[in-house]
Amino acid sequence: MGYLLLILGLLAWSVPHLWKRFAPAHRASMGDKGKLVVTVASFVGIALMVVGYRMAPVDxxxxxxxxxxxxxxxxxxxxxxxxxxxxxxxxxxxxxxxxxxxxxxxxxxxxxxxxxxxxxxxxxxxxxxxxxxxxxxxxxxxxxxxxxxxxxxxxxxxxxxxxxxxxxxxxxxxxxxxxxxxxx
Known part of the structure; x- marks a missing residue:
C-alpha cells in the first residue's frame, strides 16, 4: 500500500505542475482557479508521498x-x-x-x-x-x-x-x- 500511495503522490504532484507545460492554453483559461487546483493537488501529493514513504517496506x-x-x-x-x-x-x-x-x-x-x-x-x-x-x-x-x-x-x-x-x-x-x- 505504501508504494501505491507514493506513486499516487508523485502523480498528484507532477501532473498539475506539468499541466502548464503540456496544456498552457487550458491552464491559462482556468486563471486563479487553476492555481487553486495546482495548490490543492500539490498538498495532496506531498501528503501521499510522505505517508506512502513512511508506510513502504524497506526493500x-x-x-x-x-x-x-x-x-x-x-x-x-x-x-x-x-x-x-x-x-x-x-x-x-x-x-x-x-x-x-x-x-x-x-x-x-x-x-x-x-x-x-x-x-x-x-x-x-x-x-x-x-x-x-x-x-x-x-x-x-x-x-x-x-x-x-x-x-x-x-x-x-x-x-x-x-x-x-x-x-x-x-x-x-x-x-x-x-x-x-x-x-x-
Missing part, C-alpha cells in the same frame, strides 16, 4: 552508504541556498537558470546517495525526473535565457545563506523527530 536495492552523509548534507545546504537565492534573486541566479529545479534535482541525487531502498528510489528518482521534464519543457518554450543584470544585493546574499542554514537546521530537526538522523 534494499543497493547498500546504503553512511559515508556519503557529509556529502549529502553539503548538497542539501546548497539546495536550500538555491531555493532562497531563487526568490531573492541573488548572484547565483545570474549563472544558474532554474535554481529551484536545480535544487530539486540535487536534493533527489543527495538522498539517493544515502538511501538504497525501493521507496527512496521511487520518491527521489520520480521527483528528479519531474524536475528534468519541467526544465526541458521550460527551455523548449523559452530557449533564450535572459540573465539578470546588475550587481547582486549583498544583503540578500547574506540573507539567502543565513536562511539556508536555518532552514537546513529546521528540516534536520524534523527528520530527527521522524526517526531519520540526517547528521550521523
Amino acid at each position: 534494499p536495492i543497493w547498500p546504503e552508504s553512511r559515508s556519503m552523509v557529509p556529502v549529502n548534507n553539503l548538497l542539501m545546504l546548497l539546495v536550500f541556498y538555491l531555493f532562497a537565492a531563487s526568490g531573492m534573486k541573488t548572484a547565483v541566479t545570474r549563472y544558474v537558470r532554474h535554481p529551484q529545479l536545480w535544487g530539486v534535482r540535487l536534493w533527489a541525487l543527495a538522498h539517493l546517495m544515502v538511501n538504497g531502498d525501493l521507496a527512496s528510489l521511487i520518491l527521489f528518482a520520480g521527483l528528479f525526473v519531474w524536475a528534468q521534464v519541467e526544465v526541458a519543457f521550460i527551455n523548449r518554450a523559452d530557449p533564450v535565457w535572459v540573465k539578470p543584470t546588475g550587481p547582486a544585493n549583498v544583503g540578500k546574499e547574506i540573507g539567502a545563506v543565513v536562511g539556508a542554514v536555518l532552514v537546513m537546521g529546521a528540516v534536520g530537526y524534523v527528520h530527527i523527530l521522524l526517526g531519520y538522523n540526517p547528521f550521523g
Whole structure:
C-alpha cells in the first residue's frame, strides 16, 4: 500500500505542475482557479508521498552508504541556498537558470546517495525526473535565457545563506523527530 500511495503522490504532484507545460492554453483559461487546483493537488501529493514513504517496506536495492552523509548534507545546504537565492534573486541566479529545479534535482541525487531502498528510489528518482521534464519543457518554450543584470544585493546574499542554514537546521530537526538522523 505504501508504494501505491507514493506513486499516487508523485502523480498528484507532477501532473498539475506539468499541466502548464503540456496544456498552457487550458491552464491559462482556468486563471486563479487553476492555481487553486495546482495548490490543492500539490498538498495532496506531498501528503501521499510522505505517508506512502513512511508506510513502504524497506526493500534494499543497493547498500546504503553512511559515508556519503557529509556529502549529502553539503548538497542539501546548497539546495536550500538555491531555493532562497531563487526568490531573492541573488548572484547565483545570474549563472544558474532554474535554481529551484536545480535544487530539486540535487536534493533527489543527495538522498539517493544515502538511501538504497525501493521507496527512496521511487520518491527521489520520480521527483528528479519531474524536475528534468519541467526544465526541458521550460527551455523548449523559452530557449533564450535572459540573465539578470546588475550587481547582486549583498544583503540578500547574506540573507539567502543565513536562511539556508536555518532552514537546513529546521528540516534536520524534523527528520530527527521522524526517526531519520540526517547528521550521523
